[in-house]
Amino acid sequence: MFKNLEHIGIAVKDLEASKGLFEKLLQVKSYKTETVESEKVSTAFFQSGETKVELVAALAEDSAIAKYIEKKGEGIHHLAFAVADIRAEMARLKAEGFILLQEEPKKGADNKLVCFLHPKSTNSVLIELCQEIEKMDLA
Numbered sequence: 001m002f003k004n005l006e007h008i009g010i011a012v013k014d015l016e017a018s019k020g021l022f023e024k025l026l027q028v029k030s031y032k033t034e035t036v037e038s039e040k041v042s043t044a045f046f047q048s049g050e051t052k053v054e055l056v057a058a059l060a061e062d063s064a065i066a067k068y069i070e071k072k073g074e075g076i077h078h079l080a081f082a083v084a085d086i087r088a089e090m091a092r093l094k095a096e097g098f099i100l101l102q103e104e105p106k107k108g109a110d111n112k113l114v115c116f117l118h119p120k121s122t123n124s125v126l127i128e129l130c131q132e133i134e135k136m137d138l139a
Contacts, residue, residue, distance in 0.1 A: 001089070003082040006112075006130050007045070007052035011069050011077040015057035019044050022053060030055075034109045041065050043109045054080070054109065078116070080128035086113050089129055093117065107133065 012018035019030050023046075030044040040063035044055045056077060058066035068077060083089040086105045094100055099118035108114035112130040119126050 001084055003084060005051075006080040006082040006128075007054045007110075008076060009054045009056055009078040009080060009126075009128065010075065011065050011072075012055050012057050012074050013069060015042050015044055015055060018055050018057070022046055022055065026053070032110060035059065036109050038106065039063065039065070039108075045110055078126040078128050080114075080130050083129050083131050086115060086129050086131040090115050093129075098122065105129075105131070 010018075015033075019033075022044075023029055026046050026048045028046055028048055030046055032045045033043065034045075035042050040058060040060040042057050042059055046053045046055075056065050058069065060066065065077070090100055090105065099121040101116040101118055105113040105115045108128075108130060111133050113133055114131075115129045117127040117129070
């Protein structure tokens with residue numbers, strides 16, 4: 001079951017320049033920056049009220065974010081929804097005909113297990129499912 005919109009992911013070319021822009025825009029500092037080696041990206045998170053924004057920048061030309069920016073430019077990349085049980089939600093969505101980009105959740109940024117849904121099955125919107133990692137989730 002979807003709990004809430006967890007964050008909005010924005011693809012950016014220059015993480016440091018974009019951090020400065022969003023600090024001015026939202027009037028808050030980034031609460032976390034993180035590298036996700038498996039995705040070849042660097043991220044920065046902002047919290048404004050109950051809303052989170054994740055800036056995502058490529059660390060390599062062959063990363064999905066680099067390819068996205070090359071094709072579509074900077075901008076909204078994905079919507080992330082918090083779920084109570086990511087594996088159950090993945091099974092439900094797969095049974096409903098949605099295309100999952102991975103069969104098992106993987107560790108993402110901001111202490112989350114994540115899974116993406118292919119935009120072909122979600123009206124061209126990349127959807128991320130995310131669940132807070134607890135010690136038992138890593139087993």
